[in-house]
Amino acid sequence: xxxxxxxxxxxxxxxxxxxxxxxxxxxxxxxxxxxxxxxxxxxxxxxxxxxxxxxxxxxxxxxxxxxxxxxxxxxxxxxxxxxxxxxxxxxxxxxxxxxxxxxxxxxxxxxxxxxxxxxxxxxxxxxxxxxxxxxxxxxxxxxxxxxxxxxxxxxxxxxxxxxxxxxxxxxxxxxxxxxxxxxxxxxxxxxxxxxxxxxxxxxxxxxxxxxxxxxxxxxxxxxxxxxxxxxxxxxxxxxxxxxxxxxxxxxxxxxxxxxxxxxxxxxxxxxxxxxxxxxxxxxxxxxxxxxxxxxxxxxxxxxxxxxxxxxxxxxxxxxxxxxxxxxxxxxxxxxxxxxxxxxxxxxxxxxxxxxxxxxxxxxxxxxxxxxx
Numbered sequence: 001x002x003x004x005x006x007x008x009x010x011x012x013x014x015x016x017x018x019x020x021x022x023x024x025x026x027x028x029x030x031x032x033x034x035x036x037x038x039x040x041x042x043x044x045x046x047x048x049x050x051x052x053x054x055x056x057x058x059x060x061x062x063x064x065x066x067x068x069x070x071x072x073x074x075x076x077x078x079x080x081x082x083x084x085x086x087x088x089x090x091x092x093x094x095x096x097x098x099x100x101x102x103x104x105x106x107x108x109x110x111x112x113x114x115x116x117x118x119x120x121x122x123x124x125x126x127x128x129x130x131x132x133x134x135x136x137x138x139x140x141x142x143x144x145x146x147x148x149x150x151x152x153x154x155x156x157x158x159x160x161x162x163x164x165x166x167x168x169x170x171x172x173x174x175x176x177x178x179x180x181x182x183x184x185x186x187x188x189x190x191x192x193x194x195x196x197x198x199x200x201x202x203x204x205x206x207x208x209x210x211x212x213x214x215x216x217x218x219x220x221x222x223x224x225x226x227x228x229x230x231x232x233x234x235x236x237x238x239x240x241x242x243x244x245x246x247x248x249x250x251x252x253x254x255x256x257x258x259x260x261x262x263x264x265x266x267x268x269x270x271x272x273x274x275x276x277x278x279x280x281x282x283x284x285x286x287x288x289x290x291x292x293x294x295x296x297x298x299x300x301x302x303x304x305x306x307x308x309x310x311x312x313x314x315x316x317x318x319x320x321x322x323x324x325x326x327x328x329x330x331x332x333x334x335x336x337x338x339x340x341x342x343x344x345x346x347x348x349x350x351x352x353x354x355x356x357x358x359x360x361x362x363x364x365x366x367x368x369x370x371x372x
Contacts, residue, residue: 045262049076059330083255098152103256105145109138120310143169153248161244165235171344176222178352179215182359196279204283209276214355223268230329273317280310
């Protein structure tokens with residue numbers, strides 16, 4: 001397949017061809033990525049929240065939301081409107097500046113990470129050579145906002161939740177980075193486009209999930225811990241800390257935490273699909289698809305169809321992973337904080353390091369199979 005097209009360059013070039021000065025074309029482009037990113041991420045969050053409610057209801061043998069729109073699809077919208085109009089309460093003895101900045105630092109880095117996600121072959125806002133590295137760097141900022149929120153709330157439960165969030169993130173960031181580094185080593189690149197292209201041509205057999213079975217398990221566990229999903233929701237464990245760092249928050253500030261949690265979950269699922277499930281690639285190879293349809297592999301019609309369906313494949317893979325994450329919420333018990341930290345430092349860290357060294361050795365021994 002052809003490599004993904006940089007939307008920024010294509011958009012600016014089309015404006016210049018229409019006679020728009022280059023500086024004006026760049027100025028017009030600047031707000032568009034953020035607008036598209038916010039709209040797309042928000043829609044993804046609304047779908048994830050609806051799925052969370054319906055899947056949770058099915059797991060508990062109940063109906064779930066059904067009155068707000070058909071099948072309750074407008075329930076997430078109703079929840080958002082409720083949070084917008086609720087009173088914004090700031091505790092009297094809190095630090096108002098840090099209390100306000102905390103939720104912003106939690107949400108903003110996650111939204112920025114969507115800039116490097118290729119939703120399809122021709123649907124990437126910007127193809128950075130260090131895209132995956134940027135995602136890891138931005139995700140490291142989120143615990144700072146959580147710790148800031150817990151400290152600024154002047155509440156013991158909030159402080160404990162913030163400390164737990166920071167400790168949990170540090171424990172799982174390193175195994176996550178090492179598992180991603182193994183993928184980058186196989187792809188010879190940190191670009192998300194290159195990683196997907198490296199998996200193309202062989203259908204489902206070319207996906208990294210088969211060449212990195214240990215890495216994908218480490219990544220999935222670490223991603224759940226980063227998103228604070230059960231069984232790793234220790235920073236906001238209701239039975240222990242009321243709501244953790246969210247205890248003193250209300251209104252839209254609480255809504256930012258709520259949105260940030262689901263935005264991060266959708267982002268992690270998309271990144272997982274890109275790294276291990278071939279991104280926009282189909283489960284069958286392009287030449288076999290062409291033979292089934294009776295057309296040439298270089299047919300422009302086939303290229304248009306595969307490009308238009310690429311985003312569907314990416315989203316379907318991501319939401320399958322979200323379904324698994326939601327299902328785990330009602331099937332796996334919560335671990336203790338000491339068990340969580342021991343799992344990260346004493347098990348995942350050495351296993352992820354061994355997986356990286358094994359990947360390097362196999363790449364030297366079998367360069368064709370391991371991206372040499």
